Amino acid sequence: MTVSRRAIALAVGCLLLALVPPIAALTNQPFYVDLFRRMMIFAIAAVSLDLILGYGGMVSFGHAAYLGIGAYAVGIPAFHGVDSGWLQWPLAIVASALAALVIGAISLRTSGVYFIMITLAFAQMLYYLGLSLEAYGGDNGMRLAGRSRFGGPIDLHQPAVFYYVVLAILVLFLVLGSRLVASRFGMVIRAAKSNEPRARAIGFSPFRYKLTAFVIAGSAGGLAGALLANQTEYLTPDFMHWTRSGEIMFMVILGGTGTLFGPVIGAIALLLLEDVLSALTVHWQIVLGPILILVVLFAKRGLFGLLPGAAPRDG
Amino acid sequence: MAETLLAVRGLSKRFGGLLASDQIDLDVVRGETHAIIGPNGAGKTTLIGQLAGDLRPDAGSIRFAGQDVTRLDAPLRSRRGLARSFQITSIFRDFSALDNVALAVQAHSGGSFRFWRPARDDRALREPARAALASVGLGERAGVLAANLAHGEQRQLEIAMALATEPRLLLLDEPVAGMGLEESRRMVRFLETLKRRITIVLVEHDMDAVFTLADRISVIVYGRIIATGTPPEVRGNERVRRAYLGEDHTP
Numbered sequence: 001m002t003v004s005r006r007a008i009a010l011a012v013g014c015l016l017l018a019l020v021p022p023i024a025a026l027t028n029q030p031f032y033v034d035l036f037r038r039m040m041i042f043a044i045a046a047v048s049l050d051l052i053l054g055y056g057g058m059v060s061f062g063h064a065a066y067l068g069i070g071a072y073a074v075g076i077p078a079f080h081g082v083d084s085g086w087l088q089w090p091l092a093i094v095a096s097a098l099a100a101l102v103i104g105a106i107s108l109r110t111s112g113v114y115f116i117m118i119t120l121a122f123a124q125m126l127y128y129l130g131l132s133l134e135a136y137g138g139d140n141g142m143r144l145a146g147r148s149r150f151g152g153p154i155d156l157h158q159p160a161v162f163y164y165v166v167l168a169i170l171v172l173f174l175v176l177g178s179r180l181v182a183s184r185f186g187m188v189i190r191a192a193k194s195n196e197p198r199a200r201a202i203g204f205s206p207f208r209y210k211l212t213a214f215v216i217a218g219s220a221g222g223l224a225g226a227l228l229a230n231q232t233e234y235l236t237p238d239f240m241h242w243t244r245s246g247e248i249m250f251m252v253i254l255g256g257t258g259t260l261f262g263p264v265i266g267a268i269a270l271l272l273l274e275d276v277l278s279a280l281t282v283h284w285q286i287v288l289g290p291i292l293i294l295v296v297l298f299a300k301r302g303l304f305g306l307l308p309g310a311a312p313r314d315g
Numbered sequence: 316m317a318e319t320l321l322a323v324r325g326l327s328k329r330f331g332g333l334l335a336s337d338q339i340d341l342d343v344v345r346g347e348t349h350a351i352i353g354p355n356g357a358g359k360t361t362l363i364g365q366l367a368g369d370l371r372p373d374a375g376s377i378r379f380a381g382q383d384v385t386r387l388d389a390p391l392r393s394r395r396g397l398a399r400s401f402q403i404t405s406i407f408r409d410f411s412a413l414d415n416v417a418l419a420v421q422a423h424s425g426g427s428f429r430f431w432r433p434a435r436d437d438r439a440l441r442e443p444a445r446a447a448l449a450s451v452g453l454g455e456r457a458g459v460l461a462a463n464l465a466h467g468e469q470r471q472l473e474i475a476m477a478l479a480t481e482p483r484l485l486l487l488d489e490p491v492a493g494m495g496l497e498e499s500r501r502m503v504r505f506l507e508t509l510k511r512r513i514t515i516v517l518v519e520h521d522m523d524a525v526f527t528l529a530d531r532i533s534v535i536v537y538g539r540i541i542a543t544g545t546p547p548e549v550r551g552n553e554r555v556r557r558a559y560l561g562e563d564h565t566p
Binding site: 179180182183184185186187188190191194195197198199200201202203204205209212 | 367369388389390391393394398399401405406407408409410414417418419421422423427428429430431432433434435437440476477480
């Protein structure tokens, strides 16, 4: 029952998002294609963080690191004239997976506040590494000469085409993620989140499962970074700044941790709020803060939990 | 002579100035229920922790089913057939009772690097889990969230999880702790049927439970085992009376 409800939520959400480009074209507001594409890219990052945060209890405060690695995996080859997306995007995935493997292998030996701080520290290290890359613009970052090329009809310079590529990746990732959290693998990381000593006592060695989940989340974050570089056609070390990690975490919490679809809503809501509020006042964060506090206090499962028919517990 | 399932030799563990386990020797014979009793702070929990693999001993060895397991961690010992319950109820509170047991089955059915098939539709996990739940009398409560079970039911659930792993040895850390009289009687009756088919190491404060269930008892005081024997032997042992039970408090 829950499965079909999820399927319905996915189908409806998918349809609504698919309607954005035609509606934007009809109303002559091409800006919205850009905005919603940006939302979906952050949604991919937020969903990937939810996999480890919501399901695995791994509160990574450095998820923006993978956004940055993915972005540089597009930007650096592009700078040297390699603009094939078939090369850039897999590179983004592999490079961020490797980074996640190293960061995870060290961070997962700690827990609680130490885990939060060490993942934050790793992300900041990468941020400063980005600042020091003078050849690639240092703290100013660099322009992307052009978006990734795939050949054939997949031309990312066409706003709608790029939009549907991002939508397809988001939907694919949500489907894979839903399977993952319900699989044997998913049950292990959820059990370890629920009660790690008990999980060990019944015979699970959670470390390698958690590390695998951490690497999967990191590589999805890297792909989101490759998309983001294409979105902005510009990249800077700011992609990896800790405030960006905080933003992704906000999206997860706002949307509902451990819900997978919630972070999509969270990403859309946060960027929409940012867009609306920043048009009203430069101090828009003063308004955003209390909204987040209210959601955390009164909506246990985030915005997702407020949806009619949302399952009290996923499964 | 019956076969020794668990053989502990010279086990020592020190916490700062406190010698929590002092040269402990312990043999658990296959098929018996072996109770470990002792006053508070005598080192029972430290001993259980070392047997389960949560604590590394400073010295000594633990052999289980003929193999040295001293260096194995808790998950590895569990997979060798050493199951445990905790002194303070330890379950997956935000999962259903059936999920809890199915997880235990899963932990013992090979690696869990399976990413696609929903675990909750997996009959290879659910059916043995249902059977284990039914065996502790929780068959009707399979779908209830573990957090919503009564305290006694949660303790039964812990035992169902342990049984679902088809253990060769069951470590029970105060299984009737915190239970009401009726609940605790029911648990003891259940353990009486369980002890016929499984080897049990039982740490318990409730002397009625201990003397009902135990085939042999080891008494631990200040980290040392001062006596091991059948319940009547232990009851009649002078050192035990002096050190633990007190002259005027004969069990």
